[in-house]
Amino acid sequence: GAGVSQSPSNKVTEKGKDVELRCDPISGHTALYWYRQRLGQGLEFLIYFQGNSAPDKSGLPSDRFSAERTGESVSTLTIQRTQQEDSAVYLCASSLRNFRVAGTTNYGYTFGSGTRLTVV
Amino acid sequence: DQQVKQNSPSLSVQEGRISILNCDYTNSMFDYFLWYKKYPAEGPTFLISISSIKDKNEDGRFTVFLNKSAKHLSLHIVPSQPGDSAVYFCAASDGTGNQFYFGTGTSLTVIP
Numbered sequence: 001g002a003g004v005s006q007s008p009s010n011k012v013t014e015k016g017k018d019v020e021l022r023c024d025p026i027s028g029h030t031a032l033y034w035y036r037q038r039l040g041q042g043l044e045f046l047i048y049f050q051g052n053s054a055p056d057k058s059g060l061p062s063d064r065f066s067a068e069r070t071g072e073s074v075s076t077l078t079i080q081r082t083q084q085e086d087s088a089v090y091l092c093a094s095s096l097r098n099f100r101v102a103g104t105t106n107y108g109y110t111f112g113s114g115t116r117l118t119v120v
Numbered sequence: 121d122q123q124v125k126q127n128s129p130s131l132s133v134q135e136g137r138i139s140i141l142n143c144d145y146t147n148s149m150f151d152y153f154l155w156y157k158k159y160p161a162e163g164p165t166f167l168i169s170i171s172s173i174k175d176k177n178e179d180g181r182f183t184v185f186l187n188k189s190a191k192h193l194s195l196h197i198v199p200s201q202p203g204d205s206a207v208y209f210c211a212a213s214d215g216t217g218n219q220f221y222f223g224t225g226t227s228l229t230v231i232p
Contacts, residue, residue, distance in 0.1 A: 043222035056218045111163030
């Protein structure tokens with residue numbers, strides 16, 4: 001597609017339930033990132049996928065969070081046993097490769113519109 | 121620990137005047153910086169970048185200045201237009217990891 005697509009755009013869930021968020025990156029973008037933004041905070045890195053390399057999970061806040069990516073396509077972020085502090089906008093972004101490839105013109109990531117998750 | 125800080129949550133500027141958005145960082149290893157612009161209900165979109173080998177980068181009405189000794193960067197928008205009203209995030213990278221570190225954003229309102 002022309003842009004990064006995320007679904008659903010909004011999700012309200014009860015505390016303790018599991019949720020799954022989906023991201024369709026731009027076709028051909030090998031790098032995919034998940035960030036979240038909680039109210040009044042900056043964007044918080046969660047996880048990074050690059051091709052078939054092992055993902056960088058260093059930003060996942062707890063073991064209730066996991067993410068998968070099939071090849072260089074769709075990614076799903078799963079939050080198990082949701083808590084109220086998980087309420088945030090979850091943003092997915094993709095880029096052609098790791099943005100720091102030397103010699104390339106870097107325009108950073110292309111973000112999707114996000115999924116607003118509300119845990120009640 | 122917030123490594124990138126935007127201490128002004130909001131800013132209002134008259135149309136046609138200059139908007140100056142500020143960003144401070146704590147990690148001296150940061151060497152690449154971006155500004156993103158975000159409208160409500162949309163994802164952030166890339167605006168302008170600067171690497172630490174430069175102290176200024178200009179793109180049309182947007183100029184980013186980097187002061188490495190002060191660990192400070194700023195985004196200048198001149199002349200400001202009502203369509204510039206959005207939340208602006210600065211972000212920084214140190215080249216060792218796979219992420220950018222983002223500030224909390226500054227909401228800019230350009231008054232017609």
